[in-house]
Amino acid sequence: MTFLRRTLVAAAAAATLTASFSALAQDIKPRLIRFGYGLNEASNQGRAAKVFADAVEKASGGKMKVRAIGAAALGPDTQMQQALIGGAQEMMVGSTATLVGITKEMALWDTPFLISNAKEADTLLDGPIGEKIKDKLQEKGLVGLVYWENGFRNLTNSKRPVTKVEDLDGIKLRVMQNNVFLNSFKTLGANAIPMAFSELFGALETKTVDGQENPYNTILSSKFYEVQKYLTVTNHVYSPWIVLVSKKWWDTLSQTEQKILTDAAKTSRDFERKDTREEASRAMADLKSKGMLVNELSPLEAERMRSKLTGVYAQVATEVGMDLWNETQKELARIRGTK
Numbered sequence: 001m002t003f004l005r006r007t008l009v010a011a012a013a014a015a016t017l018t019a020s021f022s023a024l025a026q027d028i029k030p031r032l033i034r035f036g037y038g039l040n041e042a043s044n045q046g047r048a049a050k051v052f053a054d055a056v057e058k059a060s061g062g063k064m065k066v067r068a069i070g071a072a073a074l075g076p077d078t079q080m081q082q083a084l085i086g087g088a089q090e091m092m093v094g095s096t097a098t099l100v101g102i103t104k105e106m107a108l109w110d111t112p113f114l115i116s117n118a119k120e121a122d123t124l125l126d127g128p129i130g131e132k133i134k135d136k137l138q139e140k141g142l143v144g145l146v147y148w149e150n151g152f153r154n155l156t157n158s159k160r161p162v163t164k165v166e167d168l169d170g171i172k173l174r175v176m177q178n179n180v181f182l183n184s185f186k187t188l189g190a191n192a193i194p195m196a197f198s199e200l201f202g203a204l205e206t207k208t209v210d211g212q213e214n215p216y217n218t219i220l221s222s223k224f225y226e227v228q229k230y231l232t233v234t235n236h237v238y239s240p241w242i243v244l245v246s247k248k249w250w251d252t253l254s255q256t257e258q259k260i261l262t263d264a265a266k267t268s269r270d271f272e273r274k275d276t277r278e279e280a281s282r283a284m285a286d287l288k289s290k291g292m293l294v295n296e297l298s299p300l301e302a303e304r305m306r307s308k309l310t311g312v313y314a315q316v317a318t319e320v321g322m323d324l325w326n327e328t329q330k331e332l333a334r335i336r337g338t339k
Contacts, residue, residue, distance in 0.1 A: 038282065163297070
């Protein structure tokens with residue numbers, strides 16, 4: 001073999017080897033998943049996002065990597081939802097309440113005083129009712145994996161204690177961009193103002209709004225105690241979060257990859273609910289220690305609120321459909337052990 005020929009053979013072999021390594025590198029390049037959420041990294045949402053990311057990386061052997069991006073850096077829930085629908089973002093976790101404009105059945109979870117305790121919440125959300133509502137998302141370009149817990153919502157404000165319905169009169173109350181929340185608090189006498197969560201702290205600080213309503217954990221992690229004096233324990237709505245995937249992106253995944261994400265989502269759900277409930281049990285004492293004045297709405301006043309909201313219940317039933325409304329009431333009766 002001549003020197004020239006040996007050189008050409010060696011060059012061809014090197015080129016082949018380089019191409020092989022290049023193809024191999026391409027094969028093992030991890031699939032990057034942007035997972036957006038609204039709260040900060042130190043919150044219950046942030047902790048659960050990390051559990052999800054770790055579970056995905058472990059189960060995929062590093063072939064799938066989740067980049068959890070908090071503090072609404074990818075935008076508020078509504079903006080992230082549209083990014084998922086368009087395929088510009090892969091995943092997020094956010095409030096079911098901001099999905100109502102996309103999937104009307106999500107309004108069921110906004111019903112005031114629908115759910116009484118954690119057991120009812122878990123059974124309803126993880127059972128046939130929750131699954132039926134989740135499945136509706138696929139028609140709109142989203143895939144719902146699991147429900148996380150945001151928690152029972154309570155009122156805070158900077159003006160006065162709320163001990164009776166009349167105390168809400170005239171209070172400028174930030175609510176989610178959702179008609180059930182808007183109508184509920186207008187019916188109860190508040191000046192309900194829809195606003196993205198990412199704008200809320202500044203609005204409370206400048207007194208653009210007087211108050212807001214969220215679970216203890218969010219009140220604590222978002223430091224609302226710095227700009228709110230009064231907290232009223234109302235437990236007026238059980239509020240879930242939902243882990244969402246872009247359907248456009250989901251459909252490009254293999255069944256194995258889809259299963260990895262689904263299993264990791266369930267792992268994160270179980271962690272998140274336990275973590276959120278443990279934190280909520282401590283949060284009240286923390287909020288008191290930080291200077292908030294806390295009072296509990298009496299059962300009588302809670303019943304007065306319910307009696308004023310019959311029109312809202314009718315609105316929700318109409319919006320989600322009477323069949324779903326009746327199925328939900330039947331399932332709740334079963335969970336509660338009544339006929």
